[in-house]
Amino acid sequence: MTKDKKNKPSKELPLGFVDRQEKELLVRDFIISNIKKIMIKYGFQYLETPSFEYTDSIGKFLPDKDRPDEGVFSFQDEKKWLSLRYDLTAPLARYIAKNYLEIPKPFKRYQLGTVWRNEKPGPGRFREFLQFDADFVGTKSLQADAELCVMISEILENCGLNKEEYIIKISSRKITEEIFKKIKIDNIEQKLTVLRALDKIDRLGWDSVKKLLGEGRKDKSGDFTKGANLSSKNINFLEKELKNKSPETEDLKEILKIFSDYNFNNFEVDPSVIRGLEYYTGPIFEVNLKFDVKNNKGQVIQFGSIGGGGRYDNLVSNFGNYDAPATGISIGLDRLVYALLQKKELKVKQTKPIVICILDKNLMKEYISLQMILRSAGISTEIYPGEGKLKKQMEYANKIKSPAVILYGENEIKTSKPTLRDLVSGNEKSITIKELANEIKKII
Amino acid sequence: MTKDKKNKPSKELPLGFVDRQEKELLVRDFIISNIKKIMIKYGFQYLETPSFEYTDSIGKFLPDKDRPDEGVFSFQDEKKWLSLRYDLTAPLARYIAKNYLEIPKPFKRYQLGTVWRNEKPGPGRFREFLQFDADFVGTKSLQADAELCVMISEILENCGLNKEEYIIKISSRKITEEIFKKIKIDNIEQKLTVLRALDKIDRLGWDSVKKLLGEGRKDKSGDFTKGANLSSKNINFLEKELKNKSPETEDLKEILKIFSDYNFNNFEVDPSVIRGLEYYTGPIFEVNLKFDVKNNKGQVIQFGSIGGGGRYDNLVSNFGNYDAPATGISIGLDRLVYALLQKKELKVKQTKPIVICILDKNLMKEYISLQMILRSAGISTEIYPGEGKLKKQMEYANKIKSPAVILYGENEIKTSKPTLRDLVSGNEKSITIKELANEIKKII
Secondary structure, three states: OOOOOOOOOOOOOOOOOOOEOHHHHHHHHHHHHHHHHHHHHOOOEEOEOOOEEEHHHHOOOOOOOOOOOOOOOEEEEOOEEEEEOOOOHHHHHHHHHHOOOOOOOOEEEEEEEEEEOOOOOOOOOOOEEEEEEEEEEOOOOHHHHHHHHHHHHHHHHHOOOOHHHEEEEEEEHHHHHHHHHHOOOOOHHHHHHHHHHHOOHHHHHHHHHHHHHOOEEEOOOOOEEEOOOOOHHHHHHHHHHHOOOOOOOHHHHHHHHHHHHOOOOOEEEOOOOOOOOOOOOOEEEEEEEOOOEEOOOOOEEOOOEEEEEEEOOOOHHHHOOOOOOEEEEEEEHHHHHHHHOOOHHHOOOOOOOEEEOOOOHHHHHHHHHHHHHHHHOOOOEEEOOOOOOHHHHHHHHHHOOOOEEEEOOHHHHHHOOOEEEEOOOOOEEEOOHHHHHHHHHHHO | OOOOOOOOOOOOOOOOOOOEOHHHHHHHHHHHHHHHHHHHHOOOEEOEOOOEEEHHHHOOOOOOOOOOOOOOOEEEEOOEEEEEOOOOHHHHHHHHHHOOOOOOOOEEEEEEEEEEOOOOOOOOOOOEEEEEEEEEEOOOOHHHHHHHHHHHHHHHHHOOOOHHHEEEEEEEHHHHHHHHHHOOOOOHHHHHHHHHHHOOHHHHHHHHHHHHHOOEEEOOOOOEEEOOOOOHHHHHHHHHHHHOOOOOOHHHHHHHHHHHHOOOOOEEEOOOOOOOOOOOOOEEEEEEEOOOEEOOOOOEEOOOEEEEEEEOOOOHHHHOOOOOOEEEEEEEHHHHHHHHOOOHHHOOOOOOOEEEOOOOHHHHHHHHHHHHHHHHOOOOEEEOOOOOOHHHHHHHHHHOOOOEEEEOOHHHHHHOOOEEEEOOOOOEEEOOHHHHHHHHHHHO
């Protein structure tokens, strides 16, 4: 083990990475299991691609250009570069290209997986995310786009949210494309700089974004981000257009009609929704929570969206002659769980074991037998796993929030009646082994 | 997107990484859900550490020294090095050190997670694995080690294996330590070279391993691995000792006694079991399947173990003054799933949707309504997601193995009776909307 100058390795985590505890993980499992059921109901197929891809396969569509490697963790391997995926969409496009002849067309798949972004470390900026994605590949039908929005609503309501607690915002890249035509921007790099700036409206507000659309902006740390160099006339035009809540693009009109066929109305058309990724070509959606989310200091924070997506008709065709117009949605599960944990009604059950105390090491066989009886009855049980005396054992049981301990010493063994001590009420009861499981079930 | 000389990105995966399909993923989910239930029953706590750690925190305990970075994927970040975890044990040690004051002692946790090994790419050598781990930290009690073996058996039997289909092999690092004393090896590097060589008995056989214990060995690719430079007398002594199935170390004797208290007998003492990782200090275990596993060409392969573990009393104390003797077990879920998929009795249900054909785009509202009715009844349903004519729609339904399609055109709508075509029998039936869900349930 490499050690630092004090001869001890670091016990800290790198910035942007966290340890996750039981409660959060159980809520996440609950959500994942709900999502999987809904995926089956909607007819999506389960797929998993690996963490690594060839760097050239997944490209660089990230909005964050702060870092030299543009947000992707990459390695050189034999002669080629490998990257950790930064989303689940670019690997899907690679998968489609690789398996184009075999897959059904259209192809509907869902995937759960970790993605990584090598962002500039900073408070609240994570570099590892668990995502859930669902995509339709090989269809231009806007029924697909609409269904993704309906589906994500069903997922959120299944997680316990009501219609007042979330909203799906929709927009279309066709809106910005039309604006670009009107203000005569056709340079791709400049377009991307504009889109990246607009994607920050939520986080920075219009004033800062207008600087990014113009000459550029210095952030709090003093770092300067170059702007898109639009004229102030064009910036004002852009702002006016994106604040218009009734845009007239064909794709949005059609989606609105499908929403009405679904009786789905928990959405809002908002042209200021941009989504950072470069590959979108049509409708885009964003999932926003409408209840207050607080940080660990209890302050309400600007939480932003928990996910979104959109149509990307050209991503797969980049690999060659594969005609695969597509649309997809992505949910950030860590963010969703973080918000849901603040809703009281979503407390999940954390089962803690009954602790069988070791009163006499020579009686271990009896303890093992009791443990087997209780576990067979489906009760979480453990023999105290350490070597401490009874006082330490009780401290341990309290620390892990065990509901009860079992005391079974020489005296109790004579009558085959262990003592059950309820750690919540403090009550003790002498119980036959036969009745033990039933008694425990009453108090857990 | 970076493109190669043909101007197209690669659609292939880097060596050692794979796409995983629905059936495999469903079996894996089934196993994971079983494991989680057993973890709760045994009183383990759910924890998740991130993919990345500071390189110096997780050290380099890997057996594979073939690559310059010794099997770990690492990045330089701000001034420090980060690595993708190569197991879940080293990160646990870091977690314990970081949270030493807060955690219960002993501390029992389980974790599921991907680990990465930057192995030399080659056929059948993966570089990404999904692992399940359970550990006891802060106890010297061999009850813990024994319980891990009992628990892993319960997991395997829960997965549908019977006692004839698997075995837990146990050994102890104390056996090799005693041998080292007898043959007077005290150089740590030399000891590790010996252990790494012995760990390959399963894969290479004794003849090759004896070369690795001596001067070294050239593998098939022509690469030469330096040996441990033992004398042939010592090599023969080592072989004899490791073939003795009744070693007399104190720890193994105690574990055998506990096994008998558990009525657990599906184990075998085998001193030739070494486990590659450097950090083990006491009992070690290995989980082996006893049924034939075949490769995709139908040939029976040397499958090796699906997991194992052991006691590591010093790993946590490397971080400072933390006294945390520990023991743990780890299961390679991909390997377990691969083997289980070859057992016929483990076929999981892959639900495929009923396809509502689009006979007339103007009737989309009716299709959406039918779809909602069926989904509400819990039936996996989709409106054909593409834009093809009926023939294409039927091809699609057959391709995805849909159990049935619904035909609902102008005529059917007049009588409100959709036609249900069973794609297995070929039968067609005209059914009222009210009866549709019940009729479908009869054939799925």
